[in-house]
Ligand SMILES: Nc1nc2c(c(=O)[nH]1)N[C@H]1C(S)=C(S)[C@@H](COP(=O)(O)OP(=O)(O)OC[C@H]3O[C@@H](n4cnc5c(N)ncnc54)[C@H](O)[C@@H]3O)O[C@H]1N2
């Protein structure tokens with residue numbers, strides 16, 4: 380880097396210190412920029428949402444068990460609720476014969492009393508009736524048929540008499556056998572899920588099981604995505620001379636959704652500072668994060684830099700993704716990530732910076748995706764002083780091996796959208812590395 384003191388061009392021959400414009404712009408490392416951006420992100424304020432809308436979100440309260448799970452002693456098998464003492468001597472050759480005093484279906488409210496020498500036919504999940512202390516599965520009985528062991532019960536509609544009569548029991552059951560006891564899963568007052576838990580399907584099931592229709596979480600951020608560029612048309616429109624389809628607003632909206640956000644695609648805005656400023660302002664009301672693409676380089680029509688007050692533009696030691704903007708905009712200081720327009724640059728920038736921002740807004744660990752080591756199967760060249768993210772396909776380790784392989788897809792060009800779409804990973808080449816011979820182990824960021 381040429382220092383202004385020696386450049387002559389910016390020559391401070393007067394001995395005065397260089398102005399900001401004269402000073403060569405600082406180049407930020409990937410990590411410095413990410414840390415700076417994340418340092419300015421506050422997680423979303425918690426809100427109460429229906430439990431299904433909480434999927435993937437971070438719990439913002441401790442959830443306690445209101446009523447024990449299970450809430451009552453119940454049967455784990457279709458069979459007969461018995462007194463264990465009655466069937467202690469039961470045997471295939473000398474079955475114990477019990478009187479069936481009724482049926483207990485799951486959900487039953489009134490329960491028959493099971494006295495000595497009697498039993499009640501019971502279904503899985505049905506409450507254990509008073510007097511009984513064990514359940515004999517129907518397969519250990521004659522099901523009331525008097526014709527030896529059965530595989531199951533006959534439907535009540537086909538055989539209403541099955542809820543009465545006599546049943547032969549061929550095997551003993553210990554006290555508590557096939558009984559799921561009240562509170563055996565969770566006791567009333569116990570912590571069901573702790574604040575900070577990420578809610579996946581089983582956790583949502585538990586919230587329902589403990590009777591919660593809604594829950595307090597950090598919500599998914601609403602992300603407004605817009606692309607800039609007078610050359611852009613929307614897919615389906617006639618491109619015309621010099622114009623191309625806007626792919627970034629689609630890829631970035633999809634990426635924001637995949638990262639957990641509720642994303643809204645505005646589409647493209649022409650390279651006109653006033654239009655862009657007005658469009659961003661219009662959408663701030665519905666945004667927890669704004670993501671723009673394009674217009675951040677050094678061209679005469681790179682209007683994002685001109686239009687967005689409060690956004691700082693930087694050069695980063697990375698490729699692709701060198702120009703980046705970030706700031707807090709509008710009266711509510713909504714975070715805005717201004718990404719470069721080249722499609723690969725925009726997508727890689729999203730992976731490296733925006734995805735962590737979305738995760739931080741949700742109160743999730745902002746860490747990037749899983750990184751694995753893999754052996755690259757081609758020679759790679761990388762720019763000195765830049766962290767390079769190369770599109771690639773990853774093959775997981777073969778059985779018995781620890782490392783997989785990775786094959787570069789396409790080349791360095793930041794316009795190669797097809798290659799990007801055929802990649803499932805990014806090879807990360809460190810700043811200090813310029814050559815990576817085939818056979819070297821490299822870091823690979825796995826794209827979802
Ligand atoms: N003289 C210099 N020129 C460039 C530099 C530089 O340092 N000095 N940096 C290059 C790098 S690196 C990048 S990355 C790009 C970033 O440019 P902008 O963010 O200003 O993006 P645009 O100029 O608007 O577009 C770049 C490229 O991408 C296409 N594009 C833009 N938006 C979309 C979209 N929504 N869908 C599909 N394709 C899009 C656009 O047509 C251009 O081809 O600057 C380099 N130049």
Ligand code: MOO
Pocket residue numbers: 697698699700701702719721724725793
């Ligand atoms: O950084 Mo640009 O993103 O190299 O193509």
